[in-house]
Amino acid sequence: MSNVPSDLKYTKSHEWVRDNADGTVTVGITDHAQEALGDIVFVEAPESGREVDADEATAVVESVKAASDIYSPLAGEIVESNDLLTDTPDAINTSPYDEGWIFRLAPSDMAALDGLLDAAAYEKVVEDEA
Amino acid sequence: MGLRTPLFSEHERLGARLVPFGGWDMPLHYGSQIEEHHAVRRGAGLFDVSHMRPVDIDGPGALPFLRFLLANDVARLQSPGKALYSCMLNAQGGVVDDLIVYARSPDRYRLVVNAGTADKDIAWMTARCAGFEVVIQPRADLAMIAVQGPEARARAEPRLPAAVRANAMRLQPFFAAEGDGWFVGRTGYTGEDGFEIMLPGEQAAGLWQALLAAGVHPCGLGARDTLRLEAGMNLYGQDMDDTVGPLESGLGWTVAWEPAERDFIGRAALTGLHDDPARRAFVGLLLTGPGIIRNHLKVLSNSVEMGEITSGGFSPTLERSIAFARVAPGLGATCEVEIRGKPVSARVVKPPFVRHGKILVDRLT
Numbered sequence: 001m002s003n004v005p006s007d008l009k010y011t012k013s014h015e016w017v018r019d020n021a022d023g024t025v026t027v028g029i030t031d032h033a034q035e036a037l038g039d040i041v042f043v044e045a046p047e048s049g050r051e052v053d054a055d056e057a058t059a060v061v062e063s064v065k066a067a068s069d070i071y072s073p074l075a076g077e078i079v080e081s082n083d084l085l086t087d088t089p090d091a092i093n094t095s096p097y098d099e100g101w102i103f104r105l106a107p108s109d110m111a112a113l114d115g116l117l118d119a120a121a122y123e124k125v126v127e128d129e130a
Numbered sequence: 131m132g133l134r135t136p137l138f139s140e141h142e143r144l145g146a147r148l149v150p151f152g153g154w155d156m157p158l159h160y161g162s163q164i165e166e167h168h169a170v171r172r173g174a175g176l177f178d179v180s181h182m183r184p185v186d187i188d189g190p191g192a193l194p195f196l197r198f199l200l201a202n203d204v205a206r207l208q209s210p211g212k213a214l215y216s217c218m219l220n221a222q223g224g225v226v227d228d229l230i231v232y233a234r235s236p237d238r239y240r241l242v243v244n245a246g247t248a249d250k251d252i253a254w255m256t257a258r259c260a261g262f263e264v265v266i267q268p269r270a271d272l273a274m275i276a277v278q279g280p281e282a283r284a285r286a287e288p289r290l291p292a293a294v295r296a297n298a299m300r301l302q303p304f305f306a307a308e309g310d311g312w313f314v315g316r317t318g319y320t321g322e323d324g325f326e327i328m329l330p331g332e333q334a335a336g337l338w339q340a341l342l343a344a345g346v347h348p349c350g351l352g353a354r355d356t357l358r359l360e361a362g363m364n365l366y367g368q369d370m371d372d373t374v375g376p377l378e379s380g381l382g383w384t385v386a387w388e389p390a391e392r393d394f395i396g397r398a399a400l401t402g403l404h405d406d407p408a409r410r411a412f413v414g415l416l417l418t419g420p421g422i423i424r425n426h427l428k429v430l431s432n433s434v435e436m437g438e439i440t441s442g443g444f445s446p447t448l449e450r451s452i453a454f455a456r457v458a459p460g461l462g463a464t465c466e467v468e469i470r471g472k473p474v475s476a477r478v479v480k481p482p483f484v485r486h487g488k489i490l491v492d493r494l495t
Contacts, residue, residue, distance in 0.1 A: 038147075038352070039164045041444040042422050042451075044470075060470070062422045064163045064352055064444055067470075090164075 002032040002126065005097055009113055010122035011073045013055075016097065017116060020104070024079055025113065028101040029061065029070060029092060032126050037063040040092045045081035046103055052078065054112070059102050061092065073116055076107035131155065135180035136273045136331040140338050144348055152246030154181040157350035167356050167446040169347035170320050171487050174279035176338065176346045177354055181245035184269040184313075184328055185252060188238045191262035196231065196239060198394055199258060201376060203386035207233035211305045213317055216384055218251065219396025223375040223403060227251045228366050232306045232315060240313065242274075242326075244366050258395070272313075273334035277341060278324035278349075278357075280487060283316075286325055289340045290314065298325065319354065321361025321485045359452060360445050362414065362481030368425060369412075369440045369454055377403050378456060379440070380412035380481070410437065410456050414481040416491055417451035417467065419474035428468040429455045429476075436461050447484045448491075454481065 004010075009017040014033035018026040034040065042062040052058050057069040058078070081103045084091055092100035107113065117125065132155040141148060146157035157178065159166060169175045187196065196204040202216035212233050218226045227247045232240045243251045248268070255266055277286045283299065290298055293309030298316075301307055303323070306315035313328040329337060342348065355365070362380075364370060370379035377385070377400060385400060386392070403409055417423055423442030428435050437457030445452040453467070453476075466473035479491045 038159060039162055041164075042420070044421070062444075064356065065158075067422065067424065093162075 002030065002035060003097070004030065004032075004119045004123050004126075006119045008097070009073070009116035009118065010125075011071065011116060012125055013071050015070060015073050017073045017113065018101075019113060023110070024104050024106050025074065026101045026104050027070075027073060028096055030122070031096045034093050034096045034100070037061065037065065037068060039064045040089045043085040043089045043092070043102065045085060046078045048078055048080055050078045052076065052105070061089075061102075070102060072105060074105060074107040074112050075109065076105045078103055079106050080104040133181070135178055136334040137178040137180060137275075137338055140335055141178065146348075146350060149351070151351055152181055152244065154245055156181060157348075159350040159352045160348045163350065163352035163356070164446045166347060166349040166353035170279045170322055170349060170353065170357055171447060171484070172279070174277060174282040174285045174324075174346045175349035175353065176341050177276040177278070177349050178274075178338070179276050179326070180273040180331070180334065182274055183243050183245065183248035183251075184272050184274070185241045185243060185255070186238070186267040186269055187241060187255075187264055188267070189262075189264040190237050191264045192237050192239050195259055195262035195264050197392055198262075199255065200231065201385045201394055201396060201400070203392060204231055204233070204239065206386070207231070209233070210235055211301070211307055213304045213306060213315060217370070217376045217381060218254070219375060219394070219400070220372060221395060221399065222373075223377075223396045223399030224372040225366065225370045225375055225379070226254050226372065228364065228370070228381070230315075230317060232313075234308070240269075247366065269328075271331055272328045273331040274326060274328050275334060275337055275341070276318055276320075276324065276326045277346060278318045278320040278322045280323060282322070282324035282346070285341065285344045285346050286327070289337055289344065290327075319361075319363055320357040321363070321482060322357075322487070356443055356446055359441055359443055359454070360447055360482065360484040362483065364454070365441055374456070375400060375403070378410045378412060380454070407459065409459065411459055411461065412440075412454065412456050413461065414479040414483060414491070415439075415442075415453040415455050415465070415467065415476040416448070416479050416483070417453070417474060417476045419476070421451065421469045421474050423451045423453040423467050423469070423476070429457050429461075430466040430468055430473055431461055433473070436465065439467065445483060448489060452483050
């Protein structure tokens, strides 16, 4: 069973969202997602300053198997991408919720965070897929 | 649900991620495909390849039949146990399948064909054997385990039956020995030394467990694919198929043109293509820009489309993306691969990329 931290929000497309309590959120992919993708070998991260819509394809994570789009869970502006992933994309495999974060976003409407899944609801999504 | 090899429960026990492949449920990996890849380049890995189908062709007509059936010339197999890689062509010069033939004696041969094409292949052979005194016998009773890597033969040695052990350890590359129903070939699909071992299905789990206990790393189809890509070895159905023949898939070296009087299926079509100025080239690519090359991406040269990727992926040994591509004649030393709508720079290289643990292409841009 994969790890689903209770303090994060989630999407049906397997992104997690951490509220940094400074007007920004951090986004990555879940433990379940990294395990399903297999060894991750390349990440195309978004440029800082880019405006994205909710559910817009914002980053690309490539595993040995395939390329997968990563969708922004919320609308807003990209404020930072994880430079570590340029040389060590497999940080997503080894540390999906910490070192393997993908981008940081300043949401245009922070209240939209409440519309995302909580850990229990996300666990249900994963169960239903199995 | 797909077909299951005699090692299916071993894969489940090891927690393999199972995927459908050629009609079979096969392990993709047992955790990390990249670790499995490195295990084969640096130590030893084992693969369940029981989905591949041995086919015995025996009888006084076996040699003339195989010389008609295959584009490579089985008459080159002068000593018992010698192996030969060949394409089996259709009349249009396309590839029905690629396979290995082992000579067991002057009138006994063993072919090993691909899983997904096995039934098609056997029907093809059966439909063309009239007039030859041969018996075609598919050997679904045999399991097949590949043990590959610089340490593979040494780890396998104590696990081989006494009847075949000494002869197996004396084999030159591309030869096989047999005894007690076991058939041990010093062959493989990884670019490393090792054995491919055919044995009775009911004995497969015993060998598998003994090799695991000897520290040999279980490897799935994912690592098998990246290893063969680095080793410059083609995959049927991607790099060549019923519509694309050996001369446009880097397999011209497997076509035996001499002796000129040997008639084999597809010869006339290949002869016509041989001197055709429009004949496409088959090249290796090393991505110098960022990203991963995937199958079917477009190959460009100065924005002009030149061809297509047939097999692409990430090379764990080179730590960047590599590929095979089929392209129009005249591609220069560099090109671009269109990844998500953007041209990314690549260098044209001659495969193999890696053999016996060593990188053979210049990684510098």
